[in-house]
Amino acid sequence: MNDPVLTIVVPCFNEEEVLPETIYELHQLLIELIKEKLISNKSKLLFVDDGSRDRTWELIYKEGLSNDYVRGLKLSRNVGHQNALLAGLFSAKNAADCVISIDADLQDDIQVIREFIQKFNEGNEIVYGVRKCRDTDTFFKRFTAQGFYKVMKTLGVDLVYNHADFRLMSRRAIGELERFNEVNLFLRGIVPLIGFHSTSVYYDRKERQAGESKYPLKKMLSFAFDGITSFSVTPIRLVLLLGFVSFFVSLLCGLYFLTLKFIGETQTGWTSLITSIWLIGGLQLIAVGLIGEYVGKIYKETKQRPKYIVDIDMFNMGMPKLKNSPNDEELIHLRQNSMEVKELS
Ligand code: UDP
Ligand code: MG
Numbered sequence: 505m506n507d508p509v510l511t512i513v514v515p516c517f518n519e520e521e522v523l524p525e526t527i528y529e530l531h532q533l534l535i536e537l538i539k540e541k542l543i544s545n546k547s548k549l550l551f552v553d554d555g556s557r558d559r560t561w562e563l564i565y566k567e568g569l570s571n572d573y574v575r576g577l578k579l580s581r582n583v584g585h586q587n588a589l590l591a592g593l594f595s596a597k598n599a600a601d602c603v604i605s606i607d608a609d610l611q612d613d614i615q616v617i618r619e620f621i622q623k624f625n626e627g628n629e630i631v632y633g634v635r636k637c638r639d640t641d642t643f644f645k646r647f648t649a650q651g652f653y654k655v656m657k658t659l660g661v662d663l664v665y666n667h668a669d670f671r672l673m674s675r676r677a678i679g680e681l682e683r684f685n686e687v688n689l690f691l692r693g694i695v696p697l698i699g700f701h702s703t704s705v706y707y708d709r710k711e712r713q714a715g716e717s718k719y720p721l722k723k724m725l726s727f728a729f730d731g732i733t734s735f736s737v738t739p740i741r742l743v744l745l746l747g748f749v750s751f752f753v754s755l756l757c758g759l760y761f762l763t764l765k766f767i768g769e770t771q772t773g774w775t776s777l778i779t780s781i782w783l784i785g786g787l788q789l790i791a792v793g794l795i796g797e798y799v800g801k802i803y804k805e806t807k808q809r810p811k812y813i814v815d816i817d818m819f820n821m822g823m824p825k826l827k828n829s830p831n832d833e834e835l836i837h838l839r840q841n842s843m844e845v846k847e848l849s
Contacts, residue, residue, distance in 0.1 A: 513592035555582030630702035633670035737800035744793025751786030
């Protein structure tokens with residue numbers, strides 16, 4: 505295989521303080537990788553300006569004029585990290601064999617990018633950068649992040665533990681990502697659903713080099729809530745369950761309250777009042793939960809997610825002439841052919 509063309513996508517929101525350093529370091533790395541013949545010299549850095557209000561775009565634009573490895577994409581307004589990332593991935597896709605996404609603050613170790621490429625050349629189409637530990641986080645961030653992973657796991661969502669958006673994806677994987685039509689795209693949940701051959705690379709995360717976090721508590725909570733509600737209807741189910749529980753509790757309490765009445769230990773009117781409060785409360789929750797079940801179905805339908813993703817298409821491509829089952833290199837070749845068939849169709 506020829507050296508793959510790599511594009512590194514960097515979403516930036518008000519990053520003027522850290523950007524010059526980021527551009528410098530990524531540029532150095534790109535040149536090293538090209539020299540080592542790990543990647544093609546057509547590789548690029550793509551900086552996505554997510555509606556910054558500072559000099560971020562100016563910096564990207566000026567660098568792009570003099571540096572052939574640097575490209576910029578300016579979004580019309582701030583659309584958030586996930587959407588900015590998608591804009592970058594989709595624009596980079598056609599000109600690259602693989603795309604790596606990384607945050608502008610260089611908290612992720614750029615040296616492991618080398619390992620990403622090696623894993624890609626070995627036939628992995630998705631490589632996740634996974635943090636070894638969370639020592640550099642504040643106690644609060646560590647605690648909330650771990651809680652989030654636990655909740656997601658209980659709700660049945662398959663996430664790669666301690667993986668943020670530092671990852672490599674092949675052109676084909678991004679092509680499949682484009683078929684997820686939902687508006688609320690929670691990338692960390694969606695990417696594992698693509699299902700192609702994938703692996704993880706471990707690294708230590710550093711402190712932010714300059715500037716401050718663009719994820720204040722409010723954004724973090726809304727990100728987590730989006731993640732949960734775009735992947736799971738379990739919260740709706742819990743309402744239904746709660747309805748059933750309070751309905752049965754109301755029956756038991758009803759019996760208890762009636763007993764109290766017959767023993768004569770209650771005020772007049774109390775028994776009927778308290779029993780109906782419990783009963784109606786339970787019935788209402790059941791009703792809301794039932795409606796929720798239908799809303800949940802509509803919600804799943806409106807997402808129009810692809811029902812399946814083809815890995816190797818031996819039907820449209822014709823059968824390869826292999827004596828034994830294919831080895832890794834032949835598998836890579838088969839996948840490339842499958843991609844060509846798909847692009848032609
Ligand atoms: N970011 C973005 N749009 C936003 C918020 C953040 O493109 O609305 C970018 C930001 O410039 C950075 C990345 O997303 O490159 C991650 O943000 P940050 O480092 O502030 O998050 P943290 O590491 O604190 O979770
Ligand atoms: Mg950061």
